[in-house]
Amino acid sequence: MLTYIARRILYSIPVLLATSFLSFTFITKSSDPLANLRANPRTNNPAILHHLAHVYHLDQSLPVRYWYWLQDVFVHKLGQSLLTSQPIWPDISVAIEHTLQIVLLAQVIALILGVAVGIYSAIRQYSIFDYTMTSVSFLGYAMPTFWLALILQIIFVDIYLKWHVRIFYTSGLNSGVTSSTWSIDRLQHIALPVITLTVVSFALYSRYMRATMLDVINSDYVRTARAKGLPERLVIFRHVVRNALIPIVTVSALQFGALLGGAIVTESIFTLDGMGYFFITRLQTNDVYSVMAYVMIVAITVIMFNLLADILYGFLDPRIRYD
């Protein structure tokens, strides 16, 4: 098991390097960090431009620039932005904190609801509850996150303007200067983004849970359990649910990447200072190294969660062996 984990981590290093080199090549080739200075007549001076290009190694060949960038990433915590000359880490670490809060909350709520609904739908297959939840999750699948987020925003703006009640805020992270991570004020602000992200994952989890439950319910050992006279409750919770939960672990780990993608849209709609918002604003201003920093953090997160999924899978299902 340990060798397996070590091997997987070692394997992910070349993958990360390849991803970073490809993105670096692409991102630096297709945008000019000095474009702003060139456009400004006061700074459009060959001497200045040449000096800056030299300081930031822009005049070097691509592999050399990549090497300098890689050093910066490790030595100076992701380096500094070419656009603002500010270090990237302070900005992005705050953003990560905010995004993590939203994404993890959404993930936990979606998992609990999805698993519960999936179990109940499978036990009462073809009941009204089952059909209703099926339609709800079909809708949840089809709805683009941005549309759902905007509708929630419209509804709560309307409620505020009509009745002057603040249930949830529709933009920002705090109403005052700052508020601590779990204050009521913060929760009122992040409620709508969390609901948005929850709906989409919930649709996936409840469908998946229902399908795997039905799969397990029809297997032989469940029939044996029933035949030897176990009460139905025990059969379901001790024998069926435990095995049906295993695939959900993988699905939810893989869904984490999709949630980070969804956070881009949700955060830019609710103007939350999270990773997605960071990414979109830096992309709009062509801030090359900040975009690279975001891409790398997302890639590492996705790879980590994939690894975690595989390891947990082996833990939960002893039939799976790693060699």
Next chain:
Amino acid sequence: MTEPTTPLEVAPPTALVDGRPLAAPVDATVAEGLELRARSQWSYARRRFLRHRLAMIGLVGLIIIFGAGALAKYVAPYTFDQIDLTNVLHGPTTVGHHYFGTDEIGRDYLSRVIYGIKTSEQVGLVVAVVSTIFGLFVGAIAGYYRGWVDNVIMRITDLVLTLPVLVVLLTVAALLGRSGNEWTIVAIIAAFYWTPIARIVRGVFLSLREKEYVEAAKAVGAGDMRIMFRHMLPNTLGPIVVNGTLAVADAIILEAFLSFLGFGIADPTPSLGKLVAGGQQFPQKWWLTVLPGLVLVIIVICVNFVGDGLRDALDPQQRRVRA
């Protein structure tokens, strides 16, 4: 998702009897006035599809929506850019055929939505066709020949999978596609969308190449191309058609995401994602956001229904798990 309503049908055996496939139109057996007509595999599939109620609903919905988009010039009451400053931000009304209201400079919103459908359906269909054909070709070669082709393709798909699709597409679109030509966006989405299809085709081909009939074809002296595209391809069509159908919805959604975030199709061409984004400035005028998004949701649901119907029809033994 309801279970298939099709009555029990016995699929024709695929085995050969006396060297002749049973499925071939053997002359009808007439026994005591009872007429049996031999049905081919395809006619069974067609019957299953036509009897799938949800698939039929989806198909009719798609024909109506896509038809309106394709015939936008004749269906839309106005052109998408006809400005009427005396009639600004008007709610949905039958007066002057503004069924979807008007936007902030008095353009008829229904017409804009219909032209938006036209853009979306072009993107969806072209991406689905191009990436399916390309993925099919690459996946077939990887699965059939194995070796380095297989390795290279699998490593590429690995790299693509380390990042959420949205992050990759946004970065590429932001840096390349600022001009926002519709076909640039199509190319960008298709360039990333062929990988999952190639993976699926590769998987099917890997198992098919060990089948007896492939060995038989080889023994007779058939060339590789003939074996791949004449003998093996028809057996992979089921999953390919299903995935190709679902790709239409995915491509439409991805385009909407890009356009919504401002990295998609440029003005003046309307697209559904862009219309939703435009409505964001006027949270009080609900129709600007809700209606184009609703059309988007209906399109995706219809495509999913048709995809489910095709899966049940073409690939009856596949488990009905949507992952």
